[in-house]
Amino acid sequence: xxxINNLHAELEDDSEVKILKGLSLTINPGxxxxxxxxxxxxxxxxxxxxxxxxxxxxxxxxxxxxxxxxLEMEPEERAAAGLFLAFQYPVEIPGVGNMTFLRTAVxxxxxxxxEEELSAGEFLKIIRAKAKELQIDADMLKRPVNVGFSGxxxxxxxxxxxxxxxxxxxxxxxxxxxxxxxxxxxxxxGVNALRDAGRSFLVITHYQRLLNHIKPDFVHIMSEGRIxxxxxxxxxxxxxxxxYADLMAEAS
Amino acid sequence: xxxxxxxKAQKRDAAQARLAALSLPQGxxxxxxxxxxxRARLLDMGLPVKRDEYWRYTDPRDLTSDQFAAAKVxxxxxxxxxxxxxxxxxxVFVDGxxxxxxxxxxxxxxxxISLLLDVANTDLHWAQxxxxxxxxRGQLPVERPLxxxxxxxxxxxxxxxxxxxxxxxxxxxxxxxxxHADAIMHHIVRVEQGAELxxxxxxxxxxxxxxxxxxxxxxxxxxHHVRTQGRDHDRAGSAHLFAQLxxxxxxxxxxxxxxxxxxxNEAMIWLxxxxxxxxxxxxxxxxGAFHHDDTVFVTHGAQGGESRQVFKKVLRNGxxxxxxxxxxxxQAAQQTDGYQISQAxxxxxxxxxxxxPELEIYADDVKCSHGSTSGEIDPAQLFYLRARGVPEAKxxxxxxxxxxxxxxxxxxxxxxxxxLRGRMESWLQRHS
Numbered sequence: 001x002x003x004i005n006n007l008h009a010e011l012e013d014d015s016e017v018k019i020l021k022g023l024s025l026t027i028n029p030g031x032x033x034x035x036x037x038x039x040x041x042x043x044x045x046x047x048x049x050x051x052x053x054x055x056x057x058x059x060x061x062x063x064x065x066x067x068x069x070x071l072e073m074e075p076e077e078r079a080a081a082g083l084f085l086a087f088q089y090p091v092e093i094p095g096v097g098n099m100t101f102l103r104t105a106v107x108x109x110x111x112x113x114x115e116e117e118l119s120a121g122e123f124l125k126i127i128r129a130k131a132k133e134l135q136i137d138a139d140m141l142k143r144p145v146n147v148g149f150s151g152x153x154x155x156x157x158x159x160x161x162x163x164x165x166x167x168x169x170x171x172x173x174x175x176x177x178x179x180x181x182x183x184x185x186x187x188x189x190g191v192n193a194l195r196d197a198g199r200s201f202l203v204i205t206h207y208q209r210l211l212n213h214i215k216p217d218f219v220h221i222m223s224e225g226r227i228x229x230x231x232x233x234x235x236x237x238x239x240x241x242x243x244y245a246d247l248m249a250e251a252s
Numbered sequence: 253x254x255x256x257x258x259x260k261a262q263k264r265d266a267a268q269a270r271l272a273a274l275s276l277p278q279g280x281x282x283x284x285x286x287x288x289x290x291r292a293r294l295l296d297m298g299l300p301v302k303r304d305e306y307w308r309y310t311d312p313r314d315l316t317s318d319q320f321a322a323a324k325v326x327x328x329x330x331x332x333x334x335x336x337x338x339x340x341x342x343x344v345f346v347d348g349x350x351x352x353x354x355x356x357x358x359x360x361x362x363x364x365i366s367l368l369l370d371v372a373n374t375d376l377h378w379a380q381x382x383x384x385x386x387x388x389r390g391q392l393p394v395e396r397p398l399x400x401x402x403x404x405x406x407x408x409x410x411x412x413x414x415x416x417x418x419x420x421x422x423x424x425x426x427x428x429x430x431x432h433a434d435a436i437m438h439h440i441v442r443v444e445q446g447a448e449l450x451x452x453x454x455x456x457x458x459x460x461x462x463x464x465x466x467x468x469x470x471x472x473x474x475x476h477h478v479r480t481q482g483r484d485h486d487r488a489g490s491a492h493l494f495a496q497l498x499x500x501x502x503x504x505x506x507x508x509x510x511x512x513x514x515x516x517n518e519a520m521i522w523l524x525x526x527x528x529x530x531x532x533x534x535x536x537x538x539x540g541a542f543h544h545d546d547t548v549f550v551t552h553g554a555q556g557g558e559s560r561q562v563f564k565k566v567l568r569n570g571x572x573x574x575x576x577x578x579x580x581x582x583q584a585a586q587q588t589d590g591y592q593i594s595q596a597x598x599x600x601x602x603x604x605x606x607x608x609p610e611l612e613i614y615a616d617d618v619k620c621s622h623g624s625t626s627g628e629i630d631p632a633q634l635f636y637l638r639a640r641g642v643p644e645a646k647x648x649x650x651x652x653x654x655x656x657x658x659x660x661x662x663x664x665x666x667x668x669x670x671x672l673r674g675r676m677e678s679w680l681q682r683h684s
Contacts, residue, residue: 051639054631079641091636095654101637104650109641144654161640 001200002027002050002169006061008225009049015057019045021225022061027169030197034211035204036236037222038244043204044088046222047173051085052078065169079105080112082168086158086175093145098157101145102127102164109165130163134190152183159190170194171202176210188213208240223248263298267397270299270318277407279372286384290403293388297395306394309574309606310545314488314514315398315462322431323459323486323513331678333425334454334480334508337671340423347428348408348435348458354427361412362419363449368409368438378442379411386466386494390520394549399492399518402464406438413442414449414473421476426455428484433458439465443473443501450665453479461489469501471525477505478668480675481512485542488514493532499525499554506663507534508672509544510679516545523550523557523585533562533662537676538571538603539683545574546594552585552615561592564659566652567603568683578610579620586615592622597629597655649680 002025009020019042027033037043049056050063052075063070065081073081093101107117118126131141134156146154155175162170172191176184191201191214203214211219211233219235220227221244229235229247239247271294276287300312314320341361344354350367358365371379384403390396412422424439435458443449447470457463469475477493489512495503507517521530536544550559565573575594596605605626613620629651637647656676663669 053635053639074644075635075638076641076643076647079639085639087636087639091632093633093636093651093654095657096650101640101650104646105637105640105642108643108646112641112643165640 001029001031002063002065002202004061004063007049007058007063008060009045009056009058012055012057019056019225020049023222023226025220025227027200027202029200031218032195032201032203032214032216033218033220034216034236035202035220035222035227036206036208036239041222042225043222044173047085047171047204050171051075051083076108077112079165079167080109084162084165084167084170086162086170086172088173088175088177090146090154090158092147094147096145098143098145099127099141102161105161106164127164131160133193134160134163135186136160151178152180155179155183155187156190159187163190163194168198169200169202171204173204174206175203176205176207184210184213208236211236221247259301259303260298263301263304264295266299266301266316267295267297270316271295273318274405276404281373282380283368283372283383287404290384290387290400293391294397294400294404297391297397297400299397306547306576309576309608310514310516310543312398314460315490315516320434320460320488321486323484323488325428325431326456326484328483331675334482334671334675335423335452335668338421338423338452338668340421340452342423342425343410344425344427345408345435345437347430347433348426348437348461350408360420361422362416363422364413364415365422366411368411369407371411376411378413379440382440382442382466382468383438386468386496387464387492389496389522390492390494396492396518396520398462398490399464399494402436402438402462402492406436406464408436409438409440411440412449412451413444414447415444417448418450421450421452423452423454426453426457428456428458431459433460435461437461437463441465441467441475443467443469443475445470445498446472448474450476450478454482456482456484456487457489459487461487461491463489463491465493467493467495467503469495469497469503471498472500473498474502475504476664477503478663479505479507480672481507481509481515483511485511486513488512490516491518493519495519495530496522496524497528497530500527501525502528503530504662504664505532506659508675509534509536510675511538511542512544513541514543516547518547519549521550521559523552523559524554526554527556528554529558531560531562531662533560533659534564535656535659535672535676536563536565536573537679537683538565538567538573540569540571542567542571543574544572545576547576549578550580550590552579552581552588552590554585556587557585558589559591560662561594562659562662563594564656565596565605566599566656566680567596567605568599570602572603573605575605575607575609575624577608577622578612579622581613581615581618581620583614586617588615588618588620590618590620593658594624595655596626597652598626599629645684649677649684652680653677
C-alpha cells in the first residue's frame, strides 16, 4: 500500500534544518502501523510530507502509494488516490459550511477518479448515518468547518471526513491529543469501524493509551528523523514503561 | 498641507468653472427652488479636489470634470441580468434616461411612483420635504459636493412613496447604449409609518454616472435596498444614499460591485428615532484597473439604535479598494449598538486596500466595535481543503466566497442572496 524508502526531508526555507533522515517503512493492505517517538523526532513532518503540505523539501528517497509516486502529486491528487491525513490541529474555516465542504470534497475525489458524483439526496443519506455513529449532530454539520468546535468535536469531525471519503491509506497524526477518555473511545471506535482488509492505517502518537483502543499490528519508534526500532504491540508497552531514553541510547 | 483658505478658493474656482457652461434644467415650482439652492450650496462648497481629506484615497477628477472618458458598452451573454428571477416592477433607464416602453406599469408595485420629469409643477408635499433636503443635511459635518451637483442638475429619477407593504419590489434597471453618456439621476423614496419597500437597482448605468437616492423611512417602516453595479469595466461614477430613519425604522442596503474603473459609493445615514436599525453592506470584486471606494457615515441621534457596516473586497492585479467608514454616536444616543467591519482579501501582491475606520462617541452607555483587515488566502485553510481532495482553484473559490459571506448575509432575502453569491462565483471563475 504505502512504501516509504530512505526518505530525507528538510525545511524549504532553511536547508540546515534536516528533519527526516532516511526513513523507510512498508505498510501492506489491511495493516495498522503505529509510529511513536519523542517530540521533535519528525513524526508530524512525515505526515505533512506524505500529504503534500508546502514548506518541506525532499532531498532524497521517495514514497509511493500503490506504486504511484506520491511526491510528484498535488495534495488533492494524493487525496483522490486514497491518502487521508487526520490533522493534529484541524483547521477552522469560517464561512464554509461543514456539509458543503464535505460534499465538495467527496464529489471532487469521485470526479478525479472518474466516478459519478453523489446527488445532494444520496450524500445527505450517507452523511446522516455516519454522523450518527460518531455522535455528530445536525448542528455540527451545518456550522462552518471546525469553527467553535471543541477539541473532541474537531477530532470526531476528522473521523467523519475519513468515513465519508473512504480512503485506502489513513494517517492519523496525534489524533489522541486533546481528547478525554470518552472522546478517545468514540474516535477509536470510528477508526476501528473503518478497518478492513483493503485499508491501511498509520497511527502517529506520543502515548500508548490510544493503541489500547486502536490495536496496531506493528509499532515503530522514531527518533531524529528515522525509525530506530520496530516490533509488535509489546514495543508500545515497553515505551510506556521505560520511556524513549533507553531505546534512543540503544540505537545510537 | 495647503492652507485651508487657499484650498477652499481652489475648490470654488473649480465649481465656478464647471458650472459656467451649465444652466439649471427648465421646470419651475419647488424642484427649481431646490435646484437653485443646491447650485448655491455647490458654489459655496466648491468641487472636491484630490487634496481634500475626504478624497485622499480617491481622485475625484474623473467624477467632477466636464471631460470624461468613453466607456465601451459590454454585451453580456453568459449570464442573465441580476434580479431576472424576481417578480418585480421594472423601471428602465437607458443611459440615465427613463424608457417608458421598456418599463412595467408602475401601478403594479402597489406604491405611488412618479417621475422627476413630471412633478415640477405638481404639489407633491411629501417629495418637497425630501428632495435636496436630506442631501443638504448630509453636507455636514463633511461636504459632499457631487451630491449637491446632482440635486441641481438631475432631471431624471423616480419618486416612490410606500404607504403600506409594497406588492412587489421596485426595480430600477440601468441599461447602456452610448459610449459617451453622462447620467445624472436623483431618486426619492418615502416609506410611511409601518410600510415596507424593496428597492432593487442593477446595471452599469452609463459611461459616467452621478446618482443620488434620498430616503426617508417613517416610524416602524422598512426599506430593503439591494444594488448591483454591473460588469462594464470602463465606467466611472459616484452614488450617494442619504437615509433618515424614524423610530423603530429599518434600513438594509447592500451593494455588489464587479468591475468598474472608478466607483465611489457614499452612504449617509441618520438614526433619528429611538430603536432604529441600519445595515449598510457591500461586496466588491475587482481585477486590474479598478478603484472602488465605499464611504459611509452613520449617525446615531437617538436611544437604542443599532447599525452595522459590513464591507468586503476581493482585489487582484492592481485593483484598489477604499473604505472610509464612521460611526458617530451623539450624546442622546444611549444604548447604541454599532458595528463596523471592513476587510480586503488581496489575491496577489499588487492589490491594495486603504481603510479609514472611525468612531466618534459622545454617549457613555454604548456598545461600538470596529475592525479593518487586509490579508491573503490562508495557506493552512487552503491546504486543509486540498488535503481533502478539493482542487486548488475550487478551494480558493470556496475560501473567497467564505470571505464574502458575512457581507452577503446582510441581504435579508435568501433567494436574492443566493443569486448574488452565484454572480460572485461566476466572476471569480472568469477572473481566476
